[in-house]
Amino acid sequence: MNTSLDISQDKSLLWLMAVACGLCAGANYYCQPLIHSIQQYFNVPESQVALTVTFAQVSYALGLLFIVPVGDIVNKTKFIPLLMFFAAIGLFLCAFAVNLPMLWLGTVIVGLFSVAAQVLIPLAAMAVKPEKTGEVLGFLMSGLLVGLLLSTSLAGLLSNLFNWKLIYVVSAVLMLILAFLLKAKLPHIAVFKMSYANIFRSMALLLKEEPRLGLRALVGGFAFAAMSILFSTIAVLLTSSPFNLSDVLVGVVTLIGVFGALATAKIGKIADQGHTQSLTWIGLLVLAISWLFFYWGGQYLFSYIIGYGVISLGLTIVHTSNQNIIFRLRPDAKSRINSIYMTAYFIGGACGSALGVYSWHHGGWSMTCLAGLCLVTCSALFALLDQLYHNKARLI
Template sequence: MSKQTTSSTGLKTSTLWLMAAACGLCAGANYFNQPLIHSIQNYFMVSSAQAQLTVTFAQVSYALGLLLLVPLGDLLRKQRFIPLLMTLAAIGLLISGFAQNIYMLWFGTAITGLFTIAAQVLIPLSAALVEPRKTGAVIGFLMSGLFIGILLATSLAGLLSNLFAWNTVYLLSAVILLLLTACLIPRLPHTPTIRLNYFAMFGSMLDLIKSEKRLIIRAGVGAFAFASMSCIFSTMALLLSQEPFMLTDFYIGLVGLTGVVGAVFAQYAGKLADRGYGRLLTVSGMSILIIGWITMYFSQWYLIAFLIGFTIVNLSISMLHITNMNIIYQLRDDAKSRLNSIYMTLYFIGAASGSALGIFAWNHGGWMMTCATGLTLALFSSAFATIDLLQYRKTLTDSGK
């Protein structure tokens, strides 16, 4: 990318960096509570189940935001809509940081989760502002910021909690998010909107599901792949905190940072997708995901196996997700936010289902069943990828290319 712009539309590199930082902070804000559950339980003197509900509120509210708010990116002026979302998310973080009881924390968490979907409006905006041949590179860059934000969130939350207090990360991130909002407001370009009322918008989304078959197939690739990844997220602390590892929460968070490799690679995956290597990225991503789960099986005895397997699985998720987004954003230029809403809602359903399946597998068969579950989900993702590749090849053959 040049030092001045990323495309002929005038999207400056400095603006792109701010957008990537905003994506990372918005995405990471929903993961702050995960390493803080024990501290939250002790601070508010509530049961473990009540403290764990904080995670549930974050997940459910984010899912609602994906479904109900992200499509508005096609209807409203994004230069106003995005700052509004970020400001409301910061307010949610402040409510959480100043919470005097568990109910106030739940409310703040729900507000934060609902409006941190700003990242999912920023990404299709960036795709609309650049030439088609640069779509993957820009998406990959922003997704790198988003992935890194998620990976850093738990580690920073745990570190700041140990150094200061459990709510420090909420207050600090709220201030940073407001500063990012102030910096972005004069930089966000004016974009066209479509004439459609809110309820008709959902009808148009159903039409997209019916007409754009590739959207659903690629969503299947992403949803099952991320469900596979979520099996690790939901059980890694259980595995690494027991013998023979006996790692503390802070060190478990550091172990998770090995996933940064995949996050950084996202921008390179986007550039490869722009050059026409989408099929290669899909095949490579599926192959690496399966290899990663085979490696993860040995992590019950060897920490190095977990580090390698976790890195490989994260790498595969980056490759597949960036390729998916590069494909779906090119399906309809006038419906990028709605396409993103459909894709990300299914993607998030996959993540939540994978987490639940991972916990169920751990409770009924330990790490061996967890690995079998993760591998099975990876194979389902491969099946969707195979269907897509075969149909795409048939389309090229029919068109004579």
Template sequence: MKSSIDISSDKSLLWLMAIACGLCAGANYYCQPLINSIQHSFNVPQSQVALTVTFAQISYALGLLFIVPLGDIVNKTKFIPLLMLGAAIGLSICALSVNLTMLWIGTIITGLFSVAAQVLIPLVTVAVRPEKIGQVVGFLMSGLLVGILLSTSLSGLFSNLIHWKVIYIFSAILMLIIASILMRKLPAVSTTRMNYGSIFHSMVQLLTQERRLVYRSIIGGCAFATMSILFSTIAMLLTAPPFSLADVWVGVLTLVGVFGALSTQWIGKWASHGYNTQLTWVGCAILAVSWLLLYMGGHSLISYTFGYGLISLGLAMVHSCNQSVIFQLNPTARSRINAIYMTIYFIGGACGSALGVYAWHHGSWFASCVTGIILVSLAGFFTLIDHRYQLKHA
């Protein structure tokens, strides 16, 4: 069945979908400014609590690989709210957790089902006019990224004012409300007649046939890995001397990334006009500069804040360009293509979180910054390979 409306003209629905994207994505990041509070609550080593970020990203990557491809063959109108219900259950488990293991279980369930955002985005690409894809996807990505940033701020705020578990209760309730509204408002779009097994066979074919999908996925994975180093170390750095910030201020600081998140609609518009490669290079350059500021931020909160803002902008630029490229590769397989890209993207994020913790414990902030620069260099290297491949096959 075909979409009955062009949703690019339905502003209220687009805003609702953007909020849903932000809520789903943000659900995986509540623990970032809470590491210190969770440590004291459960009386466990800080390094174990920091692994919660990694578990969230690994489970999200598994959801992207095994759940998101179903978006090409099932009724998205029912599937998306069902996924959000699963995420709400995971959040509720986190809110009721009495030990770190229970928190990890809730985090993993939340990560698996919060991939609803990555089913919403391909839905948009087949429910709007082709010339609107970049702009509308950019709008949803703005919602997604702002949701991630607000999630850390709100979790820190609730932690200081009430208790660190309150954010999980609040988010679960809001998730259920948005899911019920989306169930009534989402448009019906076409699906592909395939079984579950053939989906993965076709994904392997896409990986072998679409070289730019592979290159752009690696670029995205490296870029997100460099940002994820901050996700796993921000609380450890800023709650310790010389800063000694409270959870709420750690969360508030991340709001500087909102400027980068809000730029995705503009970036998507220019990417749709054929400036993907140029903007990707600019994004990689911004990421590199941000790590120089972040290194100085080990002793200067102002420098760290500017670095965090820049790295958010660089990541938004690279990610928006990547999605602009991959959604043009095969219009009939956008959920599968997005699943491949986002799986590699979040595997990169999980590796970045783990590397960040490892570097922190073996070489402090300096080692974390060096790791960040290496990952940015890898992103730039594969951007060069992608550009050469594009020129060769133009």
């Protein structure tokens, strides 16, 4: 690796990378607000269309586990645009699907290859001076989170104004344009010689040799699970009494999370100054406080909106602190480290969504809020274990 390389000075490249992260992250969520429109278009049971969301989540998790680690052993300058090209193919398949299985195929392809963002982020960590790591990763995470938060709102808006397929066409075209631009601008980073099979052996070894990686992955997984409870309950809560909001307005409520996402770069700067432990605890405290707002949000919309903004900020703080720590562990294994961390992160998200549905059906909104607070407590427990291990290691 060229240690003099520092992409933090190239603002145009950073913006391209941030937009690419947002587009890739958002591409996997377009189907969520379009279930009803897709069901009417193909005239099939809504339960079948709902499987599209499951296919998107499962294929993305598989991409994290089996594709992202490859970033350590191939030329990322070519690999990232190639992943985005295949993601664009998947988006076009969704846009021109003539039946539901074709939509499912396109969704799976998008899920597998939209993990390009999770290869871009380790590349950025390798192509920047150590003291700028948090700032640059924070900027890219801002793009990723904004893209994720805007994706469902834009998909729903374009569907209402035009056609549900339009978001897929627009996204595919933008994906191809960004892939072309990135191929010309991404820096070349030295690759490490290793077979594909050895990648997974080395990942198991990483978890054994770097306990903080596993602990921080659990901190992130439980924190994301706490927020993911909202993904599976927001529609059923806000479209029923006393709120009775339309689908479009439910999407508008989530836009408050953009403000938390935009704070990521600033949080990254603070993390670069060595305050990751303090930031972690602040983030966990913010997450816990958010569930107090959500509890009252069962009756007052304003409280729910504040809670959504607060939980987005808390998750951003925790996630940025985690990444600042894990990417400093092993400079030669950033893609594999990111694969381990993000796989745990999204497994946590999937479990949180499932727990949200279970809590809602067995105890209503009060039980849902209690479940969210319990997940934050679990995240705090692993943060405490990480801090104890780190303090012990410093004394040795």
